[in-house]
Amino acid sequence: MANPPRRNWTRPEQIRALELYLRTPFGRIHRGNHEIIKLAKSIGRTPSALSLKMANFAALDPTIHQKGMGNFSKSDGEIWAEFFAAPSSFLSKLPDLEPIYEQTPLPTDRFVHELREGVDVERTVKTRKNQNYFREMLFASYDGKCALTHIAQPELLNASHIKPWATDIEARLDPRNGILLNALHDRAFDRGLITFEDDLSLVVSKHIDLPEISRPFFEGKSLIRPSRFAPDPAFLAFHRDNEFEKFLR
Incomplete structure (x- = not known):
């Protein structure tokens, strides 16, 4: 059976992934985390895909020691910049x-x-x-x-x-x-x-x-x-x- 076509991440999905990333210890960003499982289900993603997306946000943080996969998208970078430009407005x-x-x-x-x-x-x-x-x-x-x-x-x-x-x-x-x-x-x-x-x-x-x-x-x-x-x-x-x-x- 052929694999289903790859679906691009939407902006709302990326924002939710960033929101969860911000409050999840780096060591708990994995597919077994119950919060990742819960969010993945709600946005129609697999826990593995969501955990990889969250880990990739780490590559955008200049202060973090452990980097993500490094293949973050341009839109990931834009959402990251948007958050740090106005954190309170973003999270509101x-x-x-x-x-x-x-x-x-x-x-x-x-x-x-x-x-x-x-x-x-x-x-x-x-x-x-x-x-x-x-x-x-x-x-x-x-x-x-x-x-x-x-x-x-x-x-x-x-x-x-x-x-x-x-x-x-x-x-x-x-x-x-x-x-x-x-x-x-x-x-x-x-x-x-x-x-x-x-x-x-x-x-x-x-x-x-x-x-x-x-x-x-x-x-x-x-x-x-x-x-x-x-x-x-x-x-x-x-x-x-x-x-x-x-x-x-």
Whole structure:
């Protein structure tokens, strides 16, 4: 029996493949992944074809160490560029995001002030889903571990925005604008008590009062480089210039 004719990937299919790629650890991009099986069925593809398409997106990421097949199409590249040009707008067009980590309580202090009292439920739910999706991307990039301490307990980990949530709408869902940190370092980062150089080394404010027992958690440390979507130097520079030691201004 002759094989059925090869069917070109449509734009909606490519977008769904990219959406799943963004939140799937590289090591789980294979035909046995239940999420890949589920999406493949919904778009009429085989799990093998979908996993290859997802892996090929890796070849478009200049920061990833493990490359895909390398035979991505021109339209793959265009969709990749479209996402990183405006991540929040891009993902807002996908109404059915299903975060893996939605069951994990998320810290709300980062963005609750953005929501006016009495705001409609739809906006609140959308904000929560966006935050959860951002968290998923960082979990995939950092293999579910704190970038400073390697703590892997989800309940202790926060998806830290480098350029704050309220500052840049499009950067809110850019995985290069995030670092997966434990709750202590996340709070210090948010309050401007620590920051990071472009080489990912930790900078600690002289105004932080560290007892001797706590110094090993802050001094001489650097971020582990994620498997993909490393922090963008432009976002790190913004944090150093505008957020670090902001309490002194």
